[in-house]
Amino acid sequence: MNTLRAAIVGLGKMGLSHAAILTAQPQVDMVAVCDTSVIVTSAFKKYGKAKVYGDFRKMLRNENLDLVVIATPTKLHYDMVRAALEHGVHVFCEKPFSLNSAEGQELVQLAESKGLVNQLGYHNHFIGTFREMKRLLENGVIGELVHFSGEAYGPVVTKEKVGTWRSKSSEGGGCLFDYASHVLNLLQEVVGRPVKINGSLLKQIYSKGVEDAVYTLLTLENGLTGTLLVNWSDETYRKMSTSLTVQGKNGKIVCDATEIKIYLKQANAAEGLEAGWTVKWITDLAIPVGYYLRGEEYSAQIEYFVANVRRQQPGTINTFEQGLYTDKVIEMIQNAA
Structure with a gap:
């Protein structure tokens, strides 16, 4: 597989950590970031190379992504994960998975039906x-x-x-x-x-x-x-x-x-x-x-996710089903x- 096109939505504490780790991955190009905070996005516009969005769905339509990291508040997970999966994008989502199991079950089935790599941020594993x-x-x-x-x-x-x-x-x-x-x-x-x-x-x-x-x-x-x-x-x-x-x-x-x-x-x-x-x-x-930030577990989980995307094969650690x-x-x- 060629260089993977990646994006991050949600640039809070975890999102910024994931951005640094993802940028350090070989043959991964972080082409876009998305957040509604002007303070954060202005810094990315000034110092970063990724295109900055305030609209997640517009980013999905424009960027032809291979993978996305979703680090937004839990109340936004369902709509964002569903939209990404429907666009055929592999998804890493922060924990917890969803606010109710009915929504989570729908996302599990959607990811499985499309054969997409799906992973949650339970880093202790x-x-x-x-x-x-x-x-x-x-x-x-x-x-x-x-x-x-x-x-x-x-x-x-x-x-x-x-x-x-x-x-x-x-x-x-x-x-x-x-x-x-x-x-x-x-x-x-x-x-x-x-x-x-x-x-x-x-x-x-x-x-x-x-x-x-x-x-x-x-x-x-x-x-x-x-x-x-x-x-x-x-x-x-x-x-x-x-x-x-x-x-x-x-x-x-x-x-x-x-x-x-x-x-x-x-x-x-x-x-x-x-x-x-x-x-x-x-x-x-x-x-x-390959890159250490906050603790090796944070890099290890992203490396595992990226490796599974390269293989085009869902992993067995921190799957959507386990989070559900x-x-x-x-x-x-x-x-x-």
Whole structure:
């Protein structure tokens, strides 16, 4: 395949990061960007080479794109993703996928019917420690599983305020959509898909219209039960901290973005693991990338997406279908609260 024609819509924090990473990809030409902010687009007009648009559909009509990265607010995902797919454009969309599963289901079917590459921005799947945890669990290193916990804490909303999208559930605001979705998606692909909510608390701490904390009891498709514990109003954390813990009859695994700790009752020679605790660091497990920004996982996910577009073959990591399932679990939690 020749040089890929790419574009980005939504030039906020994530969109700007994606723009830098995408521009660094070999044989990818970022021909267009789209945003309604004059401050942002004026900078691209002055310093960039990409054509600047304020109208997404006009950009699709004019640019003959191979791929597009959609990093707009969640409330805009459905219309934009659908328009891109209908134009035959491969789509990378930020998380969460959609505000309701009916819209998400339509987009999944449309992408599949057209054979287009589709991917969501759940970047934790490109962090080496979580990938190692998934591999160890698949190999049965800690034996029969008995319990799990998925957790995330951070200082996102630490005082009462109004007027931002984070305080509006209709725009994808709230801890459940914005924060807990990361943990749910990671859980479903590393440990197992939730099929039942056994109880859920959505707590308001500072926000008025949305929740600031999510505490849920889950049952997975394999029968395993455990907890989801997420709070974005926790000032004891400097930034978002996501972790998974899984207890088995033969040991335990505790994993976050920086390290994975494995406890075994007996040594596992095949894995080179001794009895007791073994710690593996992200520096030994990180995915090599050609361009580093914020964390290798952000570049790795874009490189994976671009590689699949070149192959003209949808990938198996962070697909629309997987994101749709996360959205369905979110709805289950809302209904149980």
